[in-house]
Amino acid sequence: MWKKQIMYLKMFLIVVISILIFVLLFGKENLFIGLAAVITVTTMFGEDYTINPIHHTLYFIGVELFVGLGAYFAGLNPILGAIMTLIVSFFIYFAFTYDTKPTKALGFIQLYLFLLYEPVTTSELPKRVFALIFGGIVIMTLYYTLARYNFNNIFNKSIKGCINSLIENLNELINTGCIEKDNSEKVALMIKELEIKVHERLELDKNQVYSIYSKDLIVVFLKRVSSLSSEAMKREVNKELIKKTIELLKNVQDFIEDGNKEKLKNILNEYYNYLDSFKLRDDLDRYSYYNAKLSVKEFLQGLNVKENQIESYSNYIANFLKALKSNSNNFRKSLNIRSLRFNLAVKAAITLAFSVFIVNYFEIFQGKWALFTISLLLIPYAEQSNKKAKARVVGTIIGAILFNVIFYFIQSNVILIFAFIVVCIYLSMSVVSYKIRCIFITLNALLMAGVMDPSHTPYYVLSEYRVFFILIASIIVAIVMNYIFPYKMKDETNKAIKLYVYLNERILDGLIEENSDKEKLVLSFFESYRIWKKINYNNKEMKSEQIQELLILQNDFVSDVNFLIKSPMIHNNKSLFKKSFEDFKNYTKKKDFEDLAIEDLEKAKTEEERLILVLLYKLFYAVKEMRKLSDLICKE
Structure with a gap:
């Protein structure tokens, strides 16, 4: 807790210093450029801007100049105000809105509104231009000071945390004979997020290809061990297997720290030999074991690859990710009202342009409060906007009441007022709850208005204006977000889930086609990453157990497809694979699907044939279950 408070205090001091620097260098009329830079940086936490920092700095300078x-x-x-607001707002919301992470438009749209209501003369414009350029530099400087993203440190910490959670699950398996569903799902989701991070990093930074390749090997191996952990503890004798797996995972953690490849290879060989001597009954529940066994072999092969093979791997991943990004971010495709970016950008631009025109044309006193609230509440999904609007209204009302009480006693004491302002700024940055944060934001806005208002409006009237404008702004945004081309999280998640089911069926059919386009198949495979990220991001808000179950099934499905694509098994057993594929496709239409699969399994002659049949069973079972879950989720 104290660490967090120290971090918030550090941020607060940097905010104060940044604002003072802007005041000293460019005058008080440009201090809001410094404040907006800080707001922008707070949206960059957890994001990686460390690659090509000069490019990012120039980009932010360009955006600052355009907005200013x-x-x-x-x-x-x-x-002209309405026209420029339409153009600038559309650009900001379109450029800084994303499907799978929070919008980063806030800092720039706040900058626009700050400067709109803190105008400068033509003679003062050059100073403002320099302030805006400096603002772009400050954004990257503060990012490196406060929010710098160190991929290796963050990833290594995450992957070690994931291994620790997996070890806890395995210990639970030894002690109780089962793993809590929530714990198992938590680990599966952690591994998937690690997989996506490592592939995205590879696309961004080809200079760390060898380090990233090692991380990818570990992630793939963890997926297999996670699959094994859910199946292995079926009888007492398997405790030894679980204990050896725990020891192996601890050695993988050591490898992350020391990078001793030879030591890890020796340990993997010992583990593989142990698995090779291990005997399991011929039933479906036990054959995740074979998957884990071959993944150890794959891990060993990966550690022995040559440099040119690693470069080939990196190009393979990077090219498909670029193709996927090009496909999903296609500008023409984005210019559609059903596109999240375009939908929000259009609604935000029209709403803000109309509101700015009304406030400016009628010169509405403190009407800017409504504009700032509108810009804050214009976020991608209607449900999120509604939730934030309620919190803002409640926080504003409480804050206005507190302001009246406080200002009644200290209105003549400027020193006390500024002391309260400083405290409110700090608390509005450090408090997590948005509703409570709004109390301090309201107090801060009203205290500053009470001191700086040249018309000397009675303090209780100021609080009434504040509540009125926040309420009006919230109503306007609620109407726009819920009734004008509404973009609702539940609806969009349901569409993504249906697309997921269709995509999985397409991937499955692609495995058996004689002249299948492998590039299309793999592109579909990577497309599933994008959909997974979107559904997972939305489900953090929706908290649906059924959606989480679907995501876990999808993890296994993608893992098994990837295994088949990389493995020579299909090529070595073409006739068996083709016949079994058609058989399993027919089995899914019958009630005794599992019994029929076990009958085929008993006829298998080799370990490789058994693994093919088990993988086919798992793939068809996953698609069948996801189809059921999709129907249930969409009916809710």
Whole structure:
């Protein structure tokens, strides 16, 4: 807890220093550029901008100049204000809205509104331009100071945490004979997120290909061990297997720290030889073991690959990720009202442009409070916006009441007022709950208005204006988000789930086609990453157990497909694979699907044939179950 408070205090001091620097260098009329830079940096936590920092700095400088100059022209008259707001708002929300992570538009749209209502003359414009350029530099400087993303440190910490959770599950398996469903699902989701991170990093940074390749090997291996852990403890004798697996995982953790490849290879060979001597009954529940066994072999082969093979691997992953990104971020495809980015950008641009025109044309006193609230509540999904609007209204009302009480006693004491302002700024940064944060944001806004208001409006009237404008803004946004081309999280998640089921069936059919386009198959495979990220991101808000179960099934499905694509098994057993594929496709239509699969399994002659049959069973079972889950989720 103290570490967090120290971090917040550090952030607060940096905010104060940044604002003071802007005031000293560029005058108080440009201090909001420094404040907006800090807001922008807070949205960058957890994001990787360390690769090509010069490019990012120039990009942020360009955005700052575009927004700042747009605000200057918007302040010339109400009509031009509406036009410029339409253009600038559309750009900001379109450029900084994403399917699988929070929007980063807030800092830039707040900057626009700050500068719109803190205009400068033509003679003062050059100073503002320099302040905006400096603002872009400050964003990256603060990022490196406060939020710098160190991929290796963060990834290594995450992967070791994942291994620790997996070890805890295995110990639970030894002690109780089972693993809590929540714990098992937690590990599966952690592994999937690690897999996505390592592939995305590879696309961004080809200079760390060898380090990233090793991380990918570990992630793939953890997926197999996770699969084994859910099946292995079926009888007493398997305790020894679980204990040896725990020891192996601890050695993998050591490898992450020391990078001793030879030591790890020796340990993997010992583990493989132990598995090779291990005997299991011929039933479906036990054959995840074979998957784990071959994954150890795959891990060993991966540790022995040559440099040119690693480069080939990195190009393979990077090219498909670029193709996927090009496909999903296609500009023409994005210019569609059903696109999340375009949908929000259009609604935000029109709503803000109309509101700015009304406030400016009628010169509404403190009308900017409504505009700031509108910009805060315009977030991608209607459900999120509604939740935030309620919290803001409640926080504003409580904050207004507290302001009246506080200001009644200290209105003549400027020192006390500024002391309260400082405390409120700190608390509005450090408090987690948005509703409570809004109390301090309201107190801060009203205290500053009470001190700086040249018209000397009575303090209780100021609080009434604040509550009124926040309420009006919340109602406007609620109407726009819920009734004008509504973009609802539940609806979009259901569409993504249906697309997932269709994509899985397409991937499955692609495995058996004689002249199948392997590049299309693998592109579909990577496309599933994007859908998984979107569904998983949405489910963090929705908290649906059925969606989580579907995501776990999808993890296993993708893992098994990937295993088949990489393995020579299909090529070595073409006739068996083709016949069994058609048989299993027919079995899924029958009630005794598992019994029929076990009958085929008993006829298998080799370990490789058994593994093919088990993988086919798992693939068809996963698709069948996901189809059922999809229907259930969409009916809710």
